[in-house]
Amino acid sequence: MKYLFIDSATTNLVVAIIKDGKIAYMYNNNDGHDTSSKMMPVLAEAFERVGLKPQDIDKIFVVNGPGSFTGIRVGLTVAKTMAYALNIPIVPVSALEVMASGGAGSALINARRGYVFAGSYDDNLNVLYPDSYVLMNDKLNKPYISYDSFDFETVKPNIDILKVIKKHVEDQPINPHFLKPNYLKMTEAEENLKNHDREN
Amino acid sequence: MYILAIESSCDETSVSIIKDGLEEISTVILSQIDTHKDYGGVVPEIASRMHVENITIVIDEALKKANMEMKDIDAIAVTYGPGLIGSLLVGLMAAKTLAFIYNKPLIPVHHIAGHIYANNLVKRVEFPLIALVVSGGHTELIYMKEDYSFEKLGGTLDDAVGEAYDKVARVIGIPYPGGPMVDKLAHEGSDVYNLPLPLDDDSYNFSFSGLKSAVINLAHNEKQRGNEINSANMACSFQNRVVKILVKKTMKALNDYDVKNLIVAGGVAANKGLREALTKECEKNGVNLIIPKMKYCTDNAAMIGAAGYYAYKRGDIAGLDLNAKAVLPLK
Numbered sequence: 235m236k237y238l239f240i241d242s243a244t245t246n247l248v249v250a251i252i253k254d255g256k257i258a259y260m261y262n263n264n265d266g267h268d269t270s271s272k273m274m275p276v277l278a279e280a281f282e283r284v285g286l287k288p289q290d291i292d293k294i295f296v297v298n299g300p301g302s303f304t305g306i307r308v309g310l311t312v313a314k315t316m317a318y319a320l321n322i323p324i325v326p327v328s329a330l331e332v333m334a335s336g337g338a339g340s341a342l343i344n345a346r347r348g349y350v351f352a353g354s355y356d357d358n359l360n361v362l363y364p365d366s367y368v369l370m371n372d373k374l375n376k377p378y379i380s381y382d383s384f385d386f387e388t389v390k391p392n393i394d395i396l397k398v399i400k401k402h403v404e405d406q407p408i409n410p411h412f413l414k415p416n417y418l419k420m421t422e423a424e425e426n427l428k429n430h431d432r433e434n
Numbered sequence: 435m436y437i438l439a440i441e442s443s444c445d446e447t448s449v450s451i452i453k454d455g456l457e458e459i460s461t462v463i464l465s466q467i468d469t470h471k472d473y474g475g476v477v478p479e480i481a482s483r484m485h486v487e488n489i490t491i492v493i494d495e496a497l498k499k500a501n502m503e504m505k506d507i508d509a510i511a512v513t514y515g516p517g518l519i520g521s522l523l524v525g526l527m528a529a530k531t532l533a534f535i536y537n538k539p540l541i542p543v544h545h546i547a548g549h550i551y552a553n554n555l556v557k558r559v560e561f562p563l564i565a566l567v568v569s570g571g572h573t574e575l576i577y578m579k580e581d582y583s584f585e586k587l588g589g590t591l592d593d594a595v596g597e598a599y600d601k602v603a604r605v606i607g608i609p610y611p612g613g614p615m616v617d618k619l620a621h622e623g624s625d626v627y628n629l630p631l632p633l634d635d636d637s638y639n640f641s642f643s644g645l646k647s648a649v650i651n652l653a654h655n656e657k658q659r660g661n662e663i664n665s666a667n668m669a670c671s672f673q674n675r676v677v678k679i680l681v682k683k684t685m686k687a688l689n690d691y692d693v694k695n696l697i698v699a700g701g702v703a704a705n706k707g708l709r710e711a712l713t714k715e716c717e718k719n720g721v722n723l724i725i726p727k728m729k730y731c732t733d734n735a736a737m738i739g740a741a742g743y744y745a746y747k748r749g750d751i752a753g754l755d756l757n758a759k760a761v762l763p764l765k
Contacts, residue, residue, distance in 0.1 A: 270523050274530045274754035288535045303479065304520055307486045311527040318490040319504060319535055411491045415483070423477040 236286060238294045238316070239395050240277075242269045242309030243301030243329035244343060245381050249276050250395050251284050251291075257395060258284040264381070269308050277312070291322060293407070295399055298326040299416035300351035300365060301343050306415045314410045323407030326416070327398055330365050331355060333379050336392030340374040344382040350374075351418055359401045367418040437746070438496070438507045438532070439739030440489075442525030443517025443545050444571065445476045447488045449496035450735035451507070455743025458555050460500035461736045462492050467611065474610045475600070482520030489528045496735075504536055511541040511742025513548065514752070515762030517571070522758035530754055541742040542752040545733075546572060546764050547584065549699035551744065552730035552737035559724065560695050564687045566680065568708070569700030570596035570611070573680075575638045575687050576764065582744040584764045587687055588638025595676060596702045598642035602649050602672050606665040617705045620673035623666030627652060629675050638683055645675055673707045681711045688721055697724045703731045 235255075241248040247269050250260040259280045265272050281287060296313035299306045306329075317324035330353035333341035343351040345367060352374050354363035363374055370384075378388040420428070436459070441448045450461040466484045470476045497503060512529035515522060533540035549572075550565045564587075565576040573590035593601070596613055603612020606619075629648050633641040649672055656663050688696060696716060702708065703725050716723040730737060 270527065271755040271757040273527070274534055278534060278754055303482070304523065307482060307520070307524055308527055311486055311489060311524050312531045314486075314490050315493070315528045315531040316535060318494065319532060411494070414487055417483075421477065421479040421483070423473050423480060427472060 235292045236290055238291045240309045240313050241297035241332055243297045243299055243306045249280050251280050269305055294324045295327055297329045300418040301329045310415055314413055317410040324410050325402050325405045325407055327402055328365050332393055332398055333391040335394040335397045339377040339379045342378050342380040435508045437509050437511050437739045437742050439511040439735040439742055440525040440529045441513045441735040441738045442485045442521050443513045445470055445481045446733040447485050447492045448735035449492045450739045451500045452739030455740050458736050460496050462495040463734050464488050464492050478518045478520055485521055485524035489524055509539040509541055511543050511738050513545050513738050514542045515759030519758055519760045526758045540752045541746050542756055543738045543742045543745055544764050547741040548737035551741035552726045553697050553724050554740045562693050563695035563697055564693050565697040566684045567700045568595045568702035573640050577691055582748045586764055590640040592641050592643040598646045601646050605650055605653050606668050616669045619666045619669035620707055623670035625671045625674045626667045627671035629671050631675050677707045677711045681715055685715055695722045701732045704728055
């Protein structure tokens with residue numbers, strides 16, 4: 235089986251092609267905010283390096299959040315369009331779970347003003363604290379795993395894509411038309427409208 | 435040549451299949467207007483979110499409507515600017531993905547070029563021409579000597595004309611998007627309010643924020659005095675100024691460049707007051723006036739597919755690193 239893995243929700247763009255249970259190619263780099271121009275050349279190079287065509291892929295695993303709203307949409311749009319066009323199954327995975335795949339702990343993405351996107355996982359990627367948009371708190375167990383800088387100690391993610399895929403390989407695929415981002419946060423406009431409605 | 439075109443620069447997700455830049459095979463437009471109404475305007479993050487949820491559905495429907503498959507498509511055209519960056523990115527990434535999977539040329543299209551070429555779907559446009567592009571996001575005068583050559587003569591220095599309409603609508607109590615209603619009311623009222631004619635100079639530029647402020651101040655002052663402003667009269671007074679300056683500068687461009695073809699494009703091309711005034715002036719001056727059908731005035735992918743054909747013929751092919759641009763000069 236040949237799988238494509240895409241994660242552009244964090245500051246690290248990850249693209250991997252998995253062939254018969256092994257990583258045939260992986261790109262994992264801190265590209266900052268240049269994901270939209272980097273993504274396709276990286277994908278094209280990945281296919282070229284392993285000598286495959288997009289049509290050879292059997293299944294796509296894509297991170298659908300949480301993280302950078304734009305970053306999530308870039309990767310998800312590519313993955314959805316591919317899955318739709320090639321008529322292959324697509325499975326969403328959590329950005330935080332991917333971050334925690336190198337070892338147990340709480341994966342954190344800085345969401346500003348004291349808030350984090352956070353989720354705690356054990357060594358087998360079982361959920362200990364479900365992915366949430368929360369104020370930093372004591373229920374999130376150490377170590378803290380993050381690409382971002384905080385005023386407390388964190389370790390950089392050391393991601394294990396094969397572990398993530400193994401965990402989700404039996405997941406029921408989602409119709410790409412209905413696969414949505416998992417932002418874990420409403421837009422400010424929606425929040426304001428909701429608060430306004432509540433006050434009136 | 436069959437081009438699959440994608441447009442997502444604002445709050446419409448649209449996909450079209452266009453043959454040879456002239457013939458519309460299919461178009462699907464998914465408008466988000468009902469959602470944005472609740473917020474009094476387009477909310478960029480909400481627009482982006484809706485685009486990503488709808489993009490593959492709209493592609494699929496456009497293909498099905500045309501009774502075609504991706505293998506029948508020769509090239510992919512996409513709006514890469516100007517527009518809302520988050521919205522543009524969704525259409526752009528989908529277009530790049532299709533171009534990559536099927537190894538087809540990727541044609542980058544400027545949104546305004548699309549608005550002008552919308553006319554091509556009705557009748558092949560003739561050159562040289564002057565284009566007046568008026569919408570919620572744009573107000574521009576463009577000279578085109580030949581296919582896909584653009585010389586911007588002038589544009590708005592602040593608010594776009596459609597934007598000014600929506601803001602004035604709010605002042606006189608009409609909910610977003612109020613432009614069309616202002617146009618309607620203008621025909622029922624009289625020009626009684628003393629408003630300035632904005633940027634009445636020899637340039638081809640426009641400015642509508644001063645006029646908009648004048649409306650706001652006048653309404654405010656009347657309210658202070660305990661008077662209600664008459665909505666229809668205000669709409670009429672405002673529209674008369676806008677139309678007068680648009681027509682004046684457009685006719686000046688036609689005269690200065692000795693051009694006999696005028697294209698009016700963009701959502702505000704639907705404005706009855708503007709249409710009437712331009713029709714009258716063009717008849718008087720022997721100018722051939724072309725205004726696209728209403729369905730081609732607002733944002734759609736058909737116009738991107740039409741423009742994309744001529745962009746392709748000029749040799750505009752983008753690499754897979756093509757990025758979206760919120761601000762993009764027309765060249």
